[in-house]
Amino acid sequence: MPVAELERQLRQLxxxxxxxxxxxxxxxxxxxxxxxxAESRRPRLSWQPLSTRAALxxxxxxxVLAGSVVAxxxxxRNALLDLVGLRGATVERVPALPDDVEARLGIGLGRxxxxxxxxxxxxxxPLLPAQLGEPNGVFLNHDPxxxxxxxxxxxxxxxxxxxxxGVGLLINEINGNFAPGFFGKLAPRGVxxxxxxxxxxxxxxxxxxxxxFYKDATHTYRISRTRLAGNTLLxxxxxxxxxxxxxxxLDRALAIARSLR
Amino acid sequence: MEDSQLAExxxxxxxxxxxxxxxxxxxxxxxxxxxRVAWLITASSADAEEATQDAFLKAYRALSRxxxxxxxxxxxxxIVANEARNRRVAASRRERLALRVLExxxxxxxxxxxxxxxxxxxxxxxxxxxxxxxxxxxxxxxxRYFLDLTxxxxxxxLGCRRGTVKSRLSRALARLRTEMEDxxx
Numbered sequence: 001m002p003v004a005e006l007e008r009q010l011r012q013l014x015x016x017x018x019x020x021x022x023x024x025x026x027x028x029x030x031x032x033x034x035x036x037x038a039e040s041r042r043p044r045l046s047w048q049p050l051s052t053r054a055a056l057x058x059x060x061x062x063x064v065l066a067g068s069v070v071a072x073x074x075x076x077r078n079a080l081l082d083l084v085g086l087r088g089a090t091v092e093r094v095p096a097l098p099d100d101v102e103a104r105l106g107i108g109l110g111r112x113x114x115x116x117x118x119x120x121x122x123x124x125x126p127l128l129p130a131q132l133g134e135p136n137g138v139f140l141n142h143d144p145x146x147x148x149x150x151x152x153x154x155x156x157x158x159x160x161x162x163x164x165x166g167v168g169l170l171i172n173e174i175n176g177n178f179a180p181g182f183f184g185k186l187a188p189r190g191v192x193x194x195x196x197x198x199x200x201x202x203x204x205x206x207x208x209x210x211x212x213f214y215k216d217a218t219h220t221y222r223i224s225r226t227r228l229a230g231n232t233l234l235x236x237x238x239x240x241x242x243x244x245x246x247x248x249x250l251d252r253a254l255a256i257a258r259s260l261r
Numbered sequence: 262m263e264d265s266q267l268a269e270x271x272x273x274x275x276x277x278x279x280x281x282x283x284x285x286x287x288x289x290x291x292x293x294x295x296x297r298v299a300w301l302i303t304a305s306s307a308d309a310e311e312a313t314q315d316a317f318l319k320a321y322r323a324l325s326r327x328x329x330x331x332x333x334x335x336x337x338x339x340i341v342a343n344e345a346r347n348r349r350v351a352a353s354r355r356e357r358l359a360l361r362v363l364e365x366x367x368x369x370x371x372x373x374x375x376x377x378x379x380x381x382x383x384x385x386x387x388x389x390x391x392x393x394x395x396x397x398x399x400x401x402x403x404x405r406y407f408l409d410l411t412x413x414x415x416x417x418x419l420g421c422r423r424g425t426v427k428s429r430l431s432r433a434l435a436r437l438r439t440e441m442e443d444x445x446x
Contacts (some may be wrong), residue, residue, distance in 0.1 A: 001441065003434060007406065014407035016384075020306040022296045026288040029317045030281045038396055 053103040086212025088144075088241030089183035089234050091204055096188045097228075101211045105166040108214050109150045110141025122147040124175045124240050127260040132169070142177035143214065148172060162247040164230045169256070172243040176236065183234070183243055186211040198257055203235040205250050212245075233257055245261070269333055277324050284324075287319050293333060294408060295341045297419055301403055312344040319344070320335035335417035338410070342418045390440035398433035405430055 001009075115138050119126060123146030128135070137152035151171040155161045159168030174182050187193055191208035212229035213222075233244040233253035242260060244253050269290070275283035295316065299309035320327075322342050327336055390398055397419075404415040405426075415430075416423040 001438060006434060006438060009383065010402060010406035013384060013387060014403070014409070017407055019297050020300060023294045023308075023310045023313075025292045025296070025314050025317060026285045029288050029314060029321070032314075032318060033281055033284070033321055144430075232356075252435040 011196040032071075086202055086204065086234055086236045086241050087239070088174045088179050088181065089176070089179050089185070089204070089243070091185040091193060091206060091234070093193070094159055094186045094188055097186065097209070097211050098223075098226075100223055101226050101228055103164050105164075107227045108141060108143075108148075108225065109139040110143075110148065111139060113138050113140045118147075118149055122149055122175075123178060124173070126151075126173060127237060127240060127242060129169075129171070129256045130261045132256070134258075135168075135171075144174050144182045146175035146178035148174045148179075148182070158248065158252060160247045162230050163244065164228050165245055167246075169244070169246045171256075172245075174241055175239050176241040177239045179214055183241065184213045184215055185229070185232070186213070198235055198254065201236045201238075203233060203257065205253065206232045206234070207250065235260075266332075270278070270329065271328065273324070273327065273333060276321070277327075284321055287333070288321065291337055293316075294410075295337060297408055298338055298341050298404075299345040301400065301408075302342060303349050308348045309345065312348050313341055316341040316344040332413065335411075335414045338414055339417035339420070342420065346420075386441055387437075388446060389444060390437050393440050394433065394436055397429070398436055401426065401429045401433050 012238075056132075093135075115126065115128075115135075118138055118140045120144070121140055126149050128151070132153055135151040136154045137150075139150040139152070141148040143149065149172070151173075152165075152167050153159060153169035153171075155168040161168060162170075172183070185206060187206055187208070187210045190208060191210050194205040196203040198207060206229075208231070210229055211226055212230075212232070213226040215225075229245060230247055231245065231249070231253065233250070233256075235242045235244065235257045237260060242257065244256050246253070267288070272287050292313065296309055296313045299312040299316070300306060303309050303312060316337070320337055323340075328331070354440045377412060391402065394402070401415060401419060404418050405412045407413075410418065412423050412426045415426045418430070419426065421429070
């Protein structure tokens, strides 16, 4: 068969191929990017942002307290723009994410357990979101002093699946007095960070793709203990630092935080 | 510059400034071809959808590095093809998963480009020969004749130089012809 005829037949075949229907990706891609903070959207909310002076004081205080931590984080050492911490968490602004950070589902959650069993091992009384009912998974991690509780909620309306946790909602709780700076975040350019007060206590909203890491007792940064994370609200509730992560906006995160009992 | 290219250049400029609506329109323009490229590489609708979505997300994050005067589609297709290849490689490392995907494909009425073709003797013959080609040869043929991609777009999809596309296509067509002749005995 001459090449020209072969080409003609191939073109005809090509026109008759029945492809699977093309998924409508435009909207989901745009929503995903909006979740990551690609576009600045400031919702009208009832919370009170920290005053500039209070934020600066917090930055100064945490810089003094967390100097050794910053020195141990290579990506942040030369490019620290600002740093604010709750008792159990730090958020550091960096120019870009390290190249080797990956999405890793389940990292740092610890062993599966039950709420009853976890309560006896924790140095604090766990907080549960009142409106969501019992969690679908409970995990206990003994690494931080006082323990870490992780609550997992599967996908449901208002809680779409996050590609970074694999579930609808992930809540982590630690006692910040016992485990200062145990949760760490590196937030690159473009990620939105808001310092808030929720019912009088400090909170930080991180909107966009960032790096989440656990620090061990020596405050050493280890890539094996890091992962990519999506939108996260860090809330101080007494001694407890609560970390709320999911593919939702600040409104939803605040509603969950306020319902913690 | 043609009207459609000009319109696309404007969309790219707006997307670079952070206008998500503009990027949404870019995705709408290219999602069908991008998805088909991903499907031809992964042979799985689910993998292709995920690869295409991730590729568009990566492309947005890399948009500041895209040269304004360059055509957008080859640049996008290179990212899509890389994502699709990564998924295929990851799947083939896990035998159990590959088996599941294979069963899924048997159940799927449009599981591969070849089985989706209309039945006829000549077409079946051509189809059989295409299936016997190795993936490299098959892909260059489907890019050029099924998806009607340009040489530059095909090169981006295959991850090779533009000049290589011509020689690779020529060899692939020769092998296809040999396959058909061998089948006839």
